[in-house]
Amino acid sequence: MGRKILDLIRAIIFNRWVLAAIVVLLFLMPSxxxxxxxxxxxxxxxxxxxxxxxxxxxxxxxxxxxxxxNFTQLFILIILASNWNLTGGFTGYIxxxxxxxxxxxxFATALLMGSSRWEDWPALFSDWSFWPAMLGAxxxxxxxxxxxxxxxxxxKGPYFSIAMLGTLVATREIVRASSNISGGGxxxxxxxxxxxxxxxxxxxxxxLFVVNFxxxxxxTEFGSSLVAIREDEVxxxxxxxxxxxxxxxxxxxxxxxxxxxxxxxxxxxTFLDADIAFNQNRTIDMVMMxxxxxxGTVAGPVIGSTIxxxxxxxxxxxxxxxxxxxxxxxxxxxxxxVPEGIMGLLDKxxxxxxxxxxxxxxxxxxxxxxxxxx
Amino acid sequence: xxxxxxxxQKDQSPLLEGRGVSKYFGGLAALHNVDFAxxxxxxxGLIGPNGSGKTTLFDCLSRVQQINTGEIHFKGQEISKxxxxxxxxxxxxxxxxxxxxxxxxTVLENMLLSRQWRNESIFRQLRPSHPDTDQRARELxxxxxxxxxxxxxxxxxxxxxxxxxxxxxxxxxxxxxxLLDEAASGVNPVLINTIKDRILHLSNEQGKTFLLIEHxxxxxxxxxxxxxxxxxxxxxAEGTPEDVMTNEDVIEAYFGS
Amino acid sequence: xDFSDLLIQTLINGILIGGLYGVMTLGFSVIWGVMGxxxxxxxxxxxxxAYMAWVLNKQQGWEPFLTLLVILPVMFLLGYVIQIVLxxxxxxxxxxxxxxxxxxxxxxxxxxxKLIYTANPRITTTQFSGYWEFDFGGFVLxxxxxxxxxxxxxxxFGLYFFLNRTRFGKSIRAAAxxxxxxxxxxxxxxxxxxxxxxxxxxxxxxxGMLLSPLGSIHPFMGAAWTLKAxxxxxxxxxxxxPGALLGGMMLxxxxxxxxxxxxxxxxxxxxxxxxALLVIVLVTRPQGLFGGLKAPQEIR
Numbered sequence: 040m041g042r043k044i045l046d047l048i049r050a051i052i053f054n055r056w057v058l059a060a061i062v063v064l065l066f067l068m069p070s071x072x073x074x075x076x077x078x079x080x081x082x083x084x085x086x087x088x089x090x091x092x093x094x095x096x097x098x099x100x101x102x103x104x105x106x107x108x109n110f111t112q113l114f115i116l117i118i119l120a121s122n123w124n125l126t127g128g129f130t131g132y133i134x135x136x137x138x139x140x141x142x143x144x145x146f147a148t149a150l151l152m153g154s155s156r157w158e159d160w161p162a163l164f165s166d167w168s169f170w171p172a173m174l175g176a177x178x179x180x181x182x183x184x185x186x187x188x189x190x191x192x193x194x195k196g197p198y199f200s201i202a203m204l205g206t207l208v209a210t211r212e213i214v215r216a217s218s219n220i221s222g223g224g225x226x227x228x229x230x231x232x233x234x235x236x237x238x239x240x241x242x243x244x245x246x247l248f249v250v251n252f253x254x255x256x257x258x259t260e261f262g263s264s265l266v267a268i269r270e271d272e273v274x275x276x277x278x279x280x281x282x283x284x285x286x287x288x289x290x291x292x293x294x295x296x297x298x299x300x301x302x303x304x305x306x307x308x309t310f311l312d313a314d315i316a317f318n319q320n321r322t323i324d325m326v327m328m329x330x331x332x333x334x335g336t337v338a339g340p341v342i343g344s345t346i347x348x349x350x351x352x353x354x355x356x357x358x359x360x361x362x363x364x365x366x367x368x369x370x371x372x373x374x375x376x377v378p379e380g381i382m383g384l385l386d387k388x389x390x391x392x393x394x395x396x397x398x399x400x401x402x403x404x405x406x407x408x409x410x411x412x413x
Numbered sequence: 414x415x416x417x418x419x420x421x422q423k424d425q426s427p428l429l430e431g432r433g434v435s436k437y438f439g440g441l442a443a444l445h446n447v448d449f450a451x452x453x454x455x456x457x458g459l460i461g462p463n464g465s466g467k468t469t470l471f472d473c474l475s476r477v478q479q480i481n482t483g484e485i486h487f488k489g490q491e492i493s494k495x496x497x498x499x500x501x502x503x504x505x506x507x508x509x510x511x512x513x514x515x516x517x518x519t520v521l522e523n524m525l526l527s528r529q530w531r532n533e534s535i536f537r538q539l540r541p542s543h544p545d546t547d548q549r550a551r552e553l554x555x556x557x558x559x560x561x562x563x564x565x566x567x568x569x570x571x572x573x574x575x576x577x578x579x580x581x582x583x584x585x586x587x588x589x590x591x592l593l594d595e596a597a598s599g600v601n602p603v604l605i606n607t608i609k610d611r612i613l614h615l616s617n618e619q620g621k622t623f624l625l626i627e628h629x630x631x632x633x634x635x636x637x638x639x640x641x642x643x644x645x646x647x648x649x650a651e652g653t654p655e656d657v658m659t660n661e662d663v664i665e666a667y668f669g670s
Numbered sequence: 671x672d673f674s675d676l677l678i679q680t681l682i683n684g685i686l687i688g689g690l691y692g693v694m695t696l697g698f699s700v701i702w703g704v705m706g707x708x709x710x711x712x713x714x715x716x717x718x719x720a721y722m723a724w725v726l727n728k729q730q731g732w733e734p735f736l737t738l739l740v741i742l743p744v745m746f747l748l749g750y751v752i753q754i755v756l757x758x759x760x761x762x763x764x765x766x767x768x769x770x771x772x773x774x775x776x777x778x779x780x781x782x783x784k785l786i787y788t789a790n791p792r793i794t795t796t797q798f799s800g801y802w803e804f805d806f807g808g809f810v811l812x813x814x815x816x817x818x819x820x821x822x823x824x825x826x827f828g829l830y831f832f833l834n835r836t837r838f839g840k841s842i843r844a845a846a847x848x849x850x851x852x853x854x855x856x857x858x859x860x861x862x863x864x865x866x867x868x869x870x871x872x873x874x875x876x877x878g879m880l881l882s883p884l885g886s887i888h889p890f891m892g893a894a895w896t897l898k899a900x901x902x903x904x905x906x907x908x909x910x911x912p913g914a915l916l917g918g919m920m921l922x923x924x925x926x927x928x929x930x931x932x933x934x935x936x937x938x939x940x941x942x943x944x945x946a947l948l949v950i951v952l953v954t955r956p957q958g959l960f961g962g963l964k965a966p967q968e969i970r
């Protein structure tokens with residue numbers, strides 16, 4: 040019976056119509072926001088319908104800046120977790136310092152947009168507009184990943200994890216110490232741009248891109264070779280896979296995407312310093328959300344991030360003081376009791392039946408036996 | 414040299430040749446000044462008591478281990494400075510004493526990943542496996558009687574089936590030289606015969622060259638034209654299976670004096 | 671002070687702090703060596719010890735060095751319990767599991783301490799302060815640091831004696847080398863593990879006390895210390911006590927030299943130098959400088 044329920048959940052989640060409906064709703068959501076603005080500018084309501092709708096929108100405020108910000112943050116977390124999953128989940132290199140790329144992306148964007156406090160900052164790399172600056176952030180993060188990865192990716196297992204944790208901590212200290220560039224304790228201020236719907240759409244588009252990108256990567260030979268590296272790196276290399284090249288490539292791709300998100304986040308936040316840009320908790324978030332959803336699966340980070348974000352928002356907002364303690368405990372519980380994550384639970388012994396067939400089965404007297412499809 | 418080479422072999426240059434190969438772990442000599450030559454198309458056995466350096470030799474050939482002195486030539490090229498994947502690209506494949514299948518991937522994916530990876534750019538890898546590769550993988554699985562397990566996770570296979578899968582993965586890139594490390598150990602008698610058949614078939618029909626480590630003397634006797642004996646990292650004897658099995662040094666090394 | 675005087679004084683300071691680094695590392699490296707668990711909450715146990723010393727010092731007026739009498743048994747019990755409840759479940763699991771569980775433990779400990787004592791930096795005050803001056807050359811030995819070094823050396827010697835000379839210590843070493851064989855000859859492996867964890871945590875807590883009068887302590891200091899412990903262990907090899915002392919002194923020297931002769935790096939020097947050392951050692955000599963570092967099991 041439990042298996043049947045899990046199969047139903049799995050079928051609903053992976054039904055393409057359900058997914059499409061969710062995406063369409065997410066795209067339409069800010070229109071309520073704009074509708075309310077439009078209503079507020081009206082002098083008088085001309086029809087009863089308009090009257091009731093506008094009254095509802097203005098009184099109840101179903102979609103506010105805060106709601107859009109919440110969703111934007113959720114999307115950012117999903118993107119980060121998906122990126123982390125590329126190295127941590129597929130390739131098996133558990134990166135405890137992935138936030139370093141996020142922070143570097145943020146600082147790169149800030150500096151390129153001209154918020155440096157240093158007079159000698161080259162004019163060529165200053166006063167860029169947001170889009171090229173964000174792209175620059177990704178490139179900076181990717182170059183840093185290439186430099187640091189060519190050392191740390193030689194290390195195996197826990198050695199890699201700790202070396203990356205060290206990279207994060209050391210980079211944070213170096214950035215903090217080089218105060219004429221990073222602003223030190225004062226931090227950097229970016230040009231203020233408070234267009235929540237824009238960031239909402241940008242992060243939503245990036246989310247769709249990243250998830251589909253990861254899915255596509257997994258379907259290629261390159262993606263399979265990453266899993267082969269996770270399963271047996273020595274064997275993969277002896278069977279002709281250039282493991283060093285492949286793992287550095289995926290590390291740089293992951294860093295590039297993380298850097299982009301960092302850049303966007305910095306612009307949205309309008310302020311950053313070393314502590315918030317290189318926040319260790321961000322790495323923990325990536326690890327925890329991916330673990331909860333299912334390490335090395337495409338859907339895992341999406342599911343894990345959504346659930347964890349919802350838990351945080353709804354449940355732990357009431358226990359603000361204890362929320363970090365709760366998160367530590369939750370991490371331990373996830374790792375000890377559901378190491379395969381939610382996707383692991385759903386996929387284990389799954390019949391892989393599609394929603395279509397399950398629903399059809401309900402209306403038939405004798406449901407057919409269906410072969411495993413996936 | 415007790416070996417009676419056929420005239421065919423004398424004319425050819427060796428496919429794989431080692432000269433003065435030594436490998437030390439600390440002060441321990443795992444291989445000491447070993448010379449060997451394998452000619453195209455032959456099946457050669459590599460035997461020796463436990464700890465005599467057989468697997469170390471394989472590791473040196475497939476470049477997981479660095480050799481300390483000596484030279485290894487494969488197809489006329491010096492390979493002792495090459496990376497493992499480069500040697501694999503040249504046409505040298507191997508199986509492992511301890512299984513090295515990708516446990517969480519399906520049998521088919523395991524096979525597809527062992528295809529011939531030429532030195533191609535990442536961009537060439539950014540697509541699903543080529544239909545020809547897929548075709549070849551399925552044919553090989555059928556050949557190895559694993560086709561009913563195509564979509565099973567490799568980690569769920571039995572020991573013997575994993576052996577066969579490893580052999581399939583070694584055959585997948587269509588290599589010229591195949592190193593088999595204890596291909597018959599832990600395998601039930603029926604499967605052993607399957608493996609034996611397949612090796613003979615590949616050798617006779619396709620002219621593949623094999624070097625096998627084996628403890629099963631019957632297996633060696635049935636397959637190999639020449640046998641090479643290692644003891645404490647040094648070459649003890651070389652010759653036909655009959656010669657070697659009656660060689661007193663070999664008997665002493667195996668059973669003590 | 672001219673250059674050579676400054677250099678010698680810097681070297682003295684480096685060696686003095688190196689003893690603390692050495693003893694701080696032992697808990698980490700013995701746990702890793704015996705149980706194969708990389709304890710990412712190591713720095714947090716250190717922090718806990720430091721906070722116990724601070725509480726007893728500021729609220730009860732104890733001399734910090736005396737608080738060791740309380741810290742050692744309390745931390746031993748804490749370690750024993752945590753091992754049985756938590757660590758025992760992850761010993762046989764892949765490294766990732768152990769890393770994440772101890773990371774979670776670290777978060778819980780740090781945020782609990784923050785909740786109770788806020789994030790303000792704290793420091794203990796000891797009566798043994800000031801400087802001992804030498805007759806020759808006018809170099810000074812800071813009293814507190816010297817006492818810390820002596821205490822650290824005593825603890826290291828105690829552990830060394832315990833592991834090599836006592837029956838129980840020998841069974842710990844047996845368990846580290848071959849778990850099955852140790853079980854076969856009648857060693858109760860779970861008790862050995864729990865006691866080992868307890869001893870290591872007690873030592874770590876004591877090291878936390880030792881650093882409490884030297885520099886400020888705060889709830890989130892742990893990660894940096896874990897990193898240092900990891901760097902020293904990478905240099906020294908697992909469970910290698912003299913190696914840990916040497917590695918600790920090396921790190922202490924590098925840190926002090928950098929802080930003295932490279933301007934503007936300031937307080938961040940410790941983390942940067944230990945990270946640099948860590949990466950250099952791991953990349954160039956993965957087997958460790960002074961001994962064998964066990965190859966980690968591959969993550970599965």
